[in-house]
Amino acid sequence: MPAKRRLCNSRKMDEAIKGVADAIIAEFSRKSEMDFAFIGIQQRGVPFALRLIEKITRKTGFKPQFAMLDTSMYRDDIGMRATLPVIRETDIPFDMNDQAVILTDDVLSSGRTIRAALDAITCYGRPSLIRLAVVVDRGSREFPIRADYAGMNIIPEDGKKILVEFKETDGSDGIYEIDWSNPTKGE
Amino acid sequence: MEVNWTRKDLLSLYDLTPEEIVLILDTAEEFKKVSERNLKKVPALRGKTVVNFFVEPSTRTRVSFELAEQRLSADIINMTASSSSLQKGETLLDTVRNIEALQADLIVMRHSCAGAQNFIAKNISSGVINAGDGAHGHPTQALLDLFTIRQKKGRIAGLNVSIVGDILHSRVARSDIWGLIKLGANVTLAGPSTLVPRDFEQIGARVCHNLKDAMVGADVINLLRIQHERQRAGFFPSTSEYARFFGLNKENAKYLKPDAMIMHPGPINRDVELDSELADGPQSVILEQVTNGLAVRMAVLFLVAGCLKK
Numbered sequence: 395m396p397a398k399r400r401l402c403n404s405r406k407m408d409e410a411i412k413g414v415a416d417a418i419i420a421e422f423s424r425k426s427e428m429d430f431a432f433i434g435i436q437q438r439g440v441p442f443a444l445r446l447i448e449k450i451t452r453k454t455g456f457k458p459q460f461a462m463l464d465t466s467m468y469r470d471d472i473g474m475r476a477t478l479p480v481i482r483e484t485d486i487p488f489d490m491n492d493q494a495v496i497l498t499d500d501v502l503s504s505g506r507t508i509r510a511a512l513d514a515i516t517c518y519g520r521p522s523l524i525r526l527a528v529v530v531d532r533g534s535r536e537f538p539i540r541a542d543y544a545g546m547n548i549i550p551e552d553g554k555k556i557l558v559e560f561k562e563t564d565g566s567d568g569i570y571e572i573d574w575s576n577p578t579k580g581e
Numbered sequence: 582m583e584v585n586w587t588r589k590d591l592l593s594l595y596d597l598t599p600e601e602i603v604l605i606l607d608t609a610e611e612f613k614k615v616s617e618r619n620l621k622k623v624p625a626l627r628g629k630t631v632v633n634f635f636v637e638p639s640t641r642t643r644v645s646f647e648l649a650e651q652r653l654s655a656d657i658i659n660m661t662a663s664s665s666s667l668q669k670g671e672t673l674l675d676t677v678r679n680i681e682a683l684q685a686d687l688i689v690m691r692h693s694c695a696g697a698q699n700f701i702a703k704n705i706s707s708g709v710i711n712a713g714d715g716a717h718g719h720p721t722q723a724l725l726d727l728f729t730i731r732q733k734k735g736r737i738a739g740l741n742v743s744i745v746g747d748i749l750h751s752r753v754a755r756s757d758i759w760g761l762i763k764l765g766a767n768v769t770l771a772g773p774s775t776l777v778p779r780d781f782e783q784i785g786a787r788v789c790h791n792l793k794d795a796m797v798g799a800d801v802i803n804l805l806r807i808q809h810e811r812q813r814a815g816f817f818p819s820t821s822e823y824a825r826f827f828g829l830n831k832e833n834a835k836y837l838k839p840d841a842m843i844m845h846p847g848p849i850n851r852d853v854e855l856d857s858e859l860a861d862g863p864q865s866v867i868l869e870q871v872t873n874g875l876a877v878r879m880a881v882l883f884l885v886a887g888c889l890k891k
Binding site for chain 1: 585611612614615624626889
């Protein structure tokens, strides 16, 4: 197991998520109507999206729709990775056409997952706009992609990786820096 | 426990762990959704070349693989024995090495000799998917059967599955038996004693020579096509006699549970092994098997392609 150092406890992580929810509310409340849906990228973009929905619903009364998306079939590195990712569920229960959507993921790094997600989304329809929300922006971009909402910016030491854990997927909340021994790039 | 797929070939279900079989079925669930969308294509195998090399003729399996490859955005070459240099006396290994020299990533292969794909897979670095080898195995057919059973019944473990017909010569039956037993089903084999030898009891299946015994209590009944050339070889006296003793029809269907599923790998001999009305009736899942075959083959191609060293 790689060495794991905690950077944030669950309270700080919750504050960061709350900051993202507030920023989304601020942007969309300036529009004529508050209407947007979340697409959580498997795996940890899913609990992140559900937390945002819960906070936004509590604060505004508007409950955004929710979808989950697995990007494995759209990646550009199939056969280049040490292990093949397990394909998780994609479930998009609403019409994507003309819908404002907010894509969520835990960590934004190379931007390759988001590139794959944008490709996937266009196979389902033509959203009116797409925003990107992440818990942590860790830099090291390889694609011209940026986050519209980031809970925090953390630049890890060389060779280390940021891990965001959620109670739903990992048993508890927390943000960690870990030594990444896997030789392949991207996440 | 999450399992990772690490095989560059899919040769036989006999080689796979139950967890690997479940991983293929789970992966296929997501690929099935791709075919239900307006845009039925994903870029997963973009830039990969797949050669469909069918040394033995095939229509449905080849078409299913070809469509699966197209939906994954692969580049495809189709070869048959008659269009290859096998006709000119080239050895199978030389033919396949030539395909590999053209940088083919995957070879989907059918051959009339059991084990041909194992031999090829050992000798080349391209991935090999077995699309049927002699009477040995037809792993993607068994996987689509397992997928269909799991989808309809919600599980495989503990189900009573009967396979009826020419088990002796059937690669579908062998693959089905391995897959079903690995996933915990109770397998019964039925047919004339010339076509259902007792040897199959050694791998954990129940053998009977009476259709009623295979029907009572079955959750799934899978009828295999009876090949007319077997009659000429003396395995049973006549097709009509086979139909009388081992054909599923409206009269004997009363022995089936009302929710028993009727399966058939196709092509059907209507009114021989299966009554026409039952083949088209509500208990039949035959066309769903075809639809699911596409999803299962997409999953297998995706998993195997992900393990090629490049």
